[in-house]
Amino acid sequence: MQSGRKFPYGKLIFFVTGNIHKFNEARRILAEHGVSVAMLKVKTVEIQDNEIENIAKMSALNAVREVNLPLIVEDAGLFIEALNGFPGPFSSYVYRTIGLSGILKLLDGVENRRAQFKSAVVFCDPSGELRCFVGISNGRIAEKPRGTSGFGFDPIFEPEEQPAKTFGEMSIEEKNLFSHRARALKKFAEWYRNFLGA
Amino acid sequence: MQSGRKFPYGKLIFFVTGNIHKFNEARRILAEHGVSVAMLKVKTVEIQDNEIENIAKMSALNAVREVNLPLIVEDAGLFIEALNGFPGPFSSYVYRTIGLSGILKLLDGVENRRAQFKSAVVFCDPSGELRCFVGISNGRIAEKPRGTSGFGFDPIFEPEEQPAKTFGEMSIEEKNLFSHRARALKKFAEWYRNFLGA
Numbered sequence A, B: 001m002q003s004g005r006k007f008p009y010g011k012l013i014f015f016v017t018g019n020i021h022k023f024n025e026a027r028r029i030l031a032e033h034g035v036s037v038a039m040l041k042v043k044t045v046e047i048q049d050n051e052i053e054n055i056a057k058m059s060a061l062n063a064v065r066e067v068n069l070p071l072i073v074e075d076a077g078l079f080i081e082a083l084n085g086f087p088g089p090f091s092s093y094v095y096r097t098i099g100l101s102g103i104l105k106l107l108d109g110v111e112n113r114r115a116q117f118k119s120a121v122v123f124c125d126p127s128g129e130l131r132c133f134v135g136i137s138n139g140r141i142a143e144k145p146r147g148t149s150g151f152g153f154d155p156i157f158e159p160e161e162q163p164a165k166t167f168g169e170m171s172i173e174e175k176n177l178f179s180h181r182a183r184a185l186k187k188f189a190e191w192y193r194n195f196l197g198a
Helices: A002-006 A018-031 A051-069 A091-095 A098-104 A174-177 A182-198 B001-006 B021-032 B051-069 B091-097 B101-108 B172-178 B180-197
Strands: A013-016 A037-040 A071-080 A116-122 A132-143 A156-157 B013-017 B038-039 B070-082 B114-124 B131-141 B157-160
Touching: A002 B101, A018 A037, A018 A071, A018 A091, A018 A174, A018 A182, A051 A071, A051 A116, A051 A132, A071 A156, A071 A182, A091 A098, A116 A156, A116 A182, A132 A182, A174 A182, A174 B172, B013 B021, B013 B051, B021 B038, B021 B070, B021 B172, B021 B180, B051 B070, B051 B114, B051 B131, B070 B091, B070 B180, B091 B101, B114 B157, B114 B180, B131 B180, B172 B180
Parallel strands: A013 A037, A013 A071, B013 B038, B013 B070
Antiparallel strands: A071 A116, A116 A132, A132 A156, B070 B114, B114 B131, B131 B157
């Protein structure tokens, strides 16, 4: 009963997203850690900020105010070194407008193709608990898109641990071995198990 | 005295911005309409939204909550047709990262260079009055940057009324004849004179 008051929803947590790919990636990792997750579509406010951590924190706080449930929000970005971090926090807008071909055009003739995928997973609950977990995947931008798995910039990102493949050429299981999002979610899940057990 | 209660600051209005170029453009136009404006640097929250009107409204509401003064906020974006509206609401981030050369590279070999500068001026005051005024300047993206006046993407934007020059080659006075910001500010100033006189 001592956890009944603090955790009226048991171990179930809500992942605020409208992106089914993100949700499916998260569901597997959290399941491995014994955490059940439900997808929750809520219109959240995303602020403009150079730090994805701040964007995710504000979204999580707004979402908790709206739904009064324990939840996580994830924000991610692709940071390309030769482009001063572009598209960074605005990756999904950039994907929707200039797309993969725009990024490849910007890197045409550029030798330095180093890039970093970064994910911030923020947990927030009605009691005001707020935690941020960051995961990073270093890699490079491919010369051409390859593969159709995943979403967003996956087909042009080769993680350094498996440079022969892009994220777009990997199954969810394989991508979860190297991905920024998986790393952030694992950190969250380990903390959350402790938090629940406390 | 009837306006004393409603307008304790007289006709003085505060322009929330950290951009001195924007402020100087605004000061001239508002002065022509008998409105005095002071520059006010406040850290405002900018949301991510495809509509600059929504971004400016949220910023204005936040700023009024912070400082309790009658104020205006302006948000602007460059919408390039062949790039599906990119960089749009994220123009200043895109300017800081890939810059003019990035935009020109994206348009390399692209025939359609049509673009639109759009400005949203939002007035908000402690009484809860909230008004949005939009100004548009149609034009095209130049082949190369020209001129050093103005700021941001001015050196690559040729307005259709004066296609031989970019905004970067114009004085403030000349730019104010054609610019999106000037048009939005004029609409605001006309309304504001009425509002004060009411």
